[in-house]
Amino acid sequence: xxxVSRATTPGGGIARLLGLPPGTRIGVVPWIALAMxxxxxxxxxFAPLFSPHDPIALSPLNRLKPSSAEFPLGTDxxxxxxxxxxLYGGQVSLLIGVATAAIAVVAGLAIGLVAGFFRxxxxxxxxxxxxxxxxxxxxxxxxxxxxxxxxxxxxILAITFSExxxxxxxxxxxxxxxxxxxxxxxxxxxxxxxPVILWRHLMPNTLAPLxxxxxxxxxxxxxxxxxxxxxxxxxxxxxxxWGNIMxxxxxxxxxxxxxxxxxxxxxxLCVLSINILGDxxxxxxxxxxxxxxx
Amino acid sequence: MATRFKTQDFDPADEVIAIDRxxxxxxxxxxxRRVLDEVSLTIRLxxxxxxxxxxxxxxxxxxxxxxxxxxxxAIRVTSGSIRLGDTDLLTRSAREIRAMxxxxxxxxxxxxxxxxxxxxxxxxxxxxxxxAHGIGSTSERRRRVLDIMAQVHLPDVERVYRSYPHQxxxxxxxxxxxxxxxxxxxxxxxxxxxxxxxxxxTQQQILGLISELQRVHGxxxxxxxxxxxxxxxxxxTVHVMRQGRIVESAPAERLFRTPQHxxxxxxxxxxxxxxxxxxxxxETRPPVLDVESLGKTYESGGFLKKHVAKRAAEDVxxxxxxxxxxxIxxxxxxxxxTVARCVMRLIDPTDGTIRLxxxxxxxxxxGQLRSRRAKIQxxxxxxxxxxxxxxxxxxxxxxxxxxxGLPRNQAIERARTLLETVGLPADALDCYxxxxxxxxxxxxxxxxxxxxxxxxxxxxxxxxALDVSVQDQVLHLLEDLQRDLGIAIxxxxxxxxVAAQICDDVIVMQHGKVVEHGTAGDVLVSxxxxxxxxxxxxxxGRGWDFxxxxxxxxxxxxx
Numbered sequence: 001x002x003x004v005s006r007a008t009t010p011g012g013g014i015a016r017l018l019g020l021p022p023g024t025r026i027g028v029v030p031w032i033a034l035a036m037x038x039x040x041x042x043x044x045x046f047a048p049l050f051s052p053h054d055p056i057a058l059s060p061l062n063r064l065k066p067s068s069a070e071f072p073l074g075t076d077x078x079x080x081x082x083x084x085x086x087l088y089g090g091q092v093s094l095l096i097g098v099a100t101a102a103i104a105v106v107a108g109l110a111i112g113l114v115a116g117f118f119r120x121x122x123x124x125x126x127x128x129x130x131x132x133x134x135x136x137x138x139x140x141x142x143x144x145x146x147x148x149x150x151x152x153x154x155x156i157l158a159i160t161f162s163e164x165x166x167x168x169x170x171x172x173x174x175x176x177x178x179x180x181x182x183x184x185x186x187x188x189x190x191x192x193x194x195p196v197i198l199w200r201h202l203m204p205n206t207l208a209p210l211x212x213x214x215x216x217x218x219x220x221x222x223x224x225x226x227x228x229x230x231x232x233x234x235x236x237x238x239x240x241x242w243g244n245i246m247x248x249x250x251x252x253x254x255x256x257x258x259x260x261x262x263x264x265x266x267x268x269l270c271v272l273s274i275n276i277l278g279d280x281x282x283x284x285x286x287x288x289x290x291x292x293x294x
Numbered sequence: 295m296a297t298r299f300k301t302q303d304f305d306p307a308d309e310v311i312a313i314d315r316x317x318x319x320x321x322x323x324x325x326x327r328r329v330l331d332e333v334s335l336t337i338r339l340x341x342x343x344x345x346x347x348x349x350x351x352x353x354x355x356x357x358x359x360x361x362x363x364x365x366x367x368a369i370r371v372t373s374g375s376i377r378l379g380d381t382d383l384l385t386r387s388a389r390e391i392r393a394m395x396x397x398x399x400x401x402x403x404x405x406x407x408x409x410x411x412x413x414x415x416x417x418x419x420x421x422x423x424x425x426a427h428g429i430g431s432t433s434e435r436r437r438r439v440l441d442i443m444a445q446v447h448l449p450d451v452e453r454v455y456r457s458y459p460h461q462x463x464x465x466x467x468x469x470x471x472x473x474x475x476x477x478x479x480x481x482x483x484x485x486x487x488x489x490x491x492x493x494x495x496t497q498q499q500i501l502g503l504i505s506e507l508q509r510v511h512g513x514x515x516x517x518x519x520x521x522x523x524x525x526x527x528x529x530x531t532v533h534v535m536r537q538g539r540i541v542e543s544a545p546a547e548r549l550f551r552t553p554q555h556x557x558x559x560x561x562x563x564x565x566x567x568x569x570x571x572x573x574x575x576x577e578t579r580p581p582v583l584d585v586e587s588l589g590k591t592y593e594s595g596g597f598l599k600k601h602v603a604k605r606a607a608e609d610v611x612x613x614x615x616x617x618x619x620x621x622i623x624x625x626x627x628x629x630x631x632t633v634a635r636c637v638m639r640l641i642d643p644t645d646g647t648i649r650l651x652x653x654x655x656x657x658x659x660x661g662q663l664r665s666r667r668a669k670i671q672x673x674x675x676x677x678x679x680x681x682x683x684x685x686x687x688x689x690x691x692x693x694x695x696x697x698x699g700l701p702r703n704q705a706i707e708r709a710r711t712l713l714e715t716v717g718l719p720a721d722a723l724d725c726y727x728x729x730x731x732x733x734x735x736x737x738x739x740x741x742x743x744x745x746x747x748x749x750x751x752x753x754x755x756x757x758x759a760l761d762v763s764v765q766d767q768v769l770h771l772l773e774d775l776q777r778d779l780g781i782a783i784x785x786x787x788x789x790x791x792v793a794a795q796i797c798d799d800v801i802v803m804q805h806g807k808v809v810e811h812g813t814a815g816d817v818l819v820s821x822x823x824x825x826x827x828x829x830x831x832x833x834x835g836r837g838w839d840f841x842x843x844x845x846x847x848x849x850x851x852x853x
Contacts, residue, residue, distance in 0.1 A: 055499070182674040182675075182676060182677055182679045182680040183679060183680055183681055183682040183690075184682075185638075185640050185672070185674070186674065186680055186739070186742065187639060187682075188640065188667075189640070189666065189667055189671055189672050189691065190671075190693050190694035190697055190746065191664045191665070191667035191668060191671075191694060191697040191698060192693060192694075192697055193664070193697075194660075200682075200685075201682055204684050263770065
């Protein structure tokens with residue numbers, strides 16, 4: 001015990017913050033997923049540079065054309081270029097995914113910290129959350145769209161509402177176990193104020209699981225948006241999204257399956273990549289999974 | 295009562311296990327760090343060999359190597375042999391070793407709660423051993439399980455057979471583990487710190503049980519422990535390990551009377567004596583901490599449920615004067631930690647008053663309390679959890695002083711000085727807790743408490759998780775700080791030896807009540823209450839002065 005084993009700090013920055021061990025190894029699949037996701041994000045964000053046509057320009061002459069040099073993925077029933085629509089549609093889908101994840105995580109973190117640390121607030125907050133969880137997200141979206149009309153913000157609002165309780169539960173459970181840690185009690189004894197304790201000693205514990213949760217929320221939001229649009233409850237067809245492109249294609253599905261195939265494929269690949277990255281993050285950040293491999 | 299070492303001669307008995315120059319390295323490639331270096335030891339029929347040493351010395355690795363339980367992808371045996379009877383274990387396949395576990399060698403662990411399956415009835419868990427070896431019919435197995443349960447002196451075996459682990463006490467769980475290990479009458483029993491997690495009185499019973507069963511079955515026992523007191527009670531032969539090597543092997547009595555190796559001497563020197571140190575002069579200054587009829591009752595149940603009140607502490611009264619140390623001793627569940635946490639106001643007491651200096655802090659609101667917090671600080675038991683793993687040492691040390699308005703650069707300056715005071719280099723400031731050993735972390739935790747310039751430090755089992763030599767150093771550190779700064783210490787411990795060495799006064803608690811209160815000399819040398827006497831009776835090796843290597847004179851223990 002006498003030997004002072006204070007090696008030079010292994011890894012600083014993010015790895016330290018997330019409590020990662022030095023030299024954590026990552027397989028090849030997550031890298032493929034990351035590359036695919038980056039590719040999808042780049043081509044959709046810079047859709048104006050890559051799309052050969054205007055995604056909403058009607059062209060009755062070019063209805064339901066097969067793939068050609070001019071229309072790489074063919075055209076839909078109104079003669080709109082499918083490739084351009086898929087590229088532009090990704091903007092809305094990704095925006096909804098990222099915005100939902102960000103809002104749900106930030107709001108859930110704040111509510112969860114309070115619920116976990118203050119016993120009085122806990123009972124009230126958690127019953128409200130239970131009530132939220134009892135509402136099916138699709139039905140809530142139907143109600144919101146009926147009141148506010150179909151728009152990106154009402155879709156985000158609807159999905160966020162149903163995701164927040166899950167984040168709150170996660171954060172609360174972490175805080176409940178972390179607040180029993182002696183270092184938290186030591187901080188109380190040192191006269192540290194409650195908000196500071198929450199921020200300084202409890203919040204960092206939630207970071208790693210929240211990153212993982214955020215990827216799942218993002219993926220599920222993209223899917224729910226597609227479902228809503230497919231049901232005709234999402235964003236209007238003048239703004240393409242992966243969901244409403246597929247909804248439009250439904251009519252001519254028997255005649256031209258590629259109308260649904262291409263947006264469906266990109267949607268699936270995108271959600272798959274996000275989920276693989278989430279799983280990888282969980283394996284790396286979860287101490288129990290790490291132990292099993294050691 | 296004189297210490298009676300076991301003196302049986304085992305030379306004519308058959309060898310049960312012979313470990314010969316066993317080397318074990320970390321990692322799977324050549325040239326990994328050597329964690330066991332030429333370890334050799336033999337145990338004969340009916341012999342108890344104790345393997346002692348501090349954490350990280352390789353005691354447990356040795357036992358895991360024998361059981362064939364070393365993680366194959368992280369640690370490998372590079373040379374040497376392990377012979378069980380006439381079988382060379384290292385050349386056998388995993389399948390053959392598995393067949394031998396339980397039938398020819400078995401193991402019991404430190405923590406019976408985690409070693410037993412929590413969702414399976416304990417009777418079935420013992421029967422599983424028979425089932426795995428394909429022995430007997432269902433009713434035959436049940437009969438044998440009940441029989442071994444009676445042998446380990448479990449009460450009402452039919453009921454215990456159907457119980458789940460959480461329904462049993464710690465001692466009963468350890469009896470179940472022993473029953474499980476011995477049901478097939480193995481030739482070798484490995485016991486890895488089997489009594490460390492138990493209270494002293496329970497420990498005494500379990501040690502008695504192991505030697506009783508050993509006599510009946512003629513089992514060879516490899517007993518791993520860090521507690522020299524336990525060694526003195528049960529060992530025939532002692533092997534002292536350090537950094538993967540056996541540095542000294544000798545029959546128990548010879549080792550305790552005339553230790554040869556310097557490390558053995560240092561280990562024995564560090565064992566605190568049960569005999570209280572010289573009393574210090576009386577302190578007449580007014581008390582800094584005055585606790586009067588403190589009580590804490592936990593209420594459970596509630597809406598539509600029956601109210602159940604559990605009194606964790608009741609009518610606890612004491613005064614602590616500047617520069618003095620008051621010990622609260624007792625077994626687990628006696629309420630000693632409840633008192634500590636009430637005094638810290640980490641939990642709210644239900645009755646009584648706590649006066650800190652001239653202020654009554656019993657009912658202060660969190661806001662009012664915060665300004666008083668500096669005066670009373672706490673050091674926790676587990677050095678691995680008492681520092682935030684994500685924050686540098688400097689942030690932990692300056693957090694308190696900055697809360698009380700000290701400018702940041704002055705706080706850092708104070709932290710630097712304090713690290714030196716507690717014996718750590720000043721460049722430790724920029725390190726993270728995981729870069730330090732348990733003892734070093736405990737020093738940092740003490741520095742954090744002292745940084746607040748408190749009047750009182752509550753040490754809640756602050757040295758219980760440390761090796762004896764480190765424990766000794768930390769106790770000296772506390773003593774030095776007390777002498778230099780006049781801090782009063784409320785010292786919570788289950789270890790009477792530690793209490794004898796650091797406390798001026800001692801409170802003995804049982805079931806939430808104070809059963810005895812007096813100076814360390816009075817309480818530990820001439821206890822009045824039956825429970826205090828039982829505690830002292832149960833302390834292993836109490837008649838032996840480890841540092842001096844001789845019996846404690848009769849009049850000193852029984853005066």
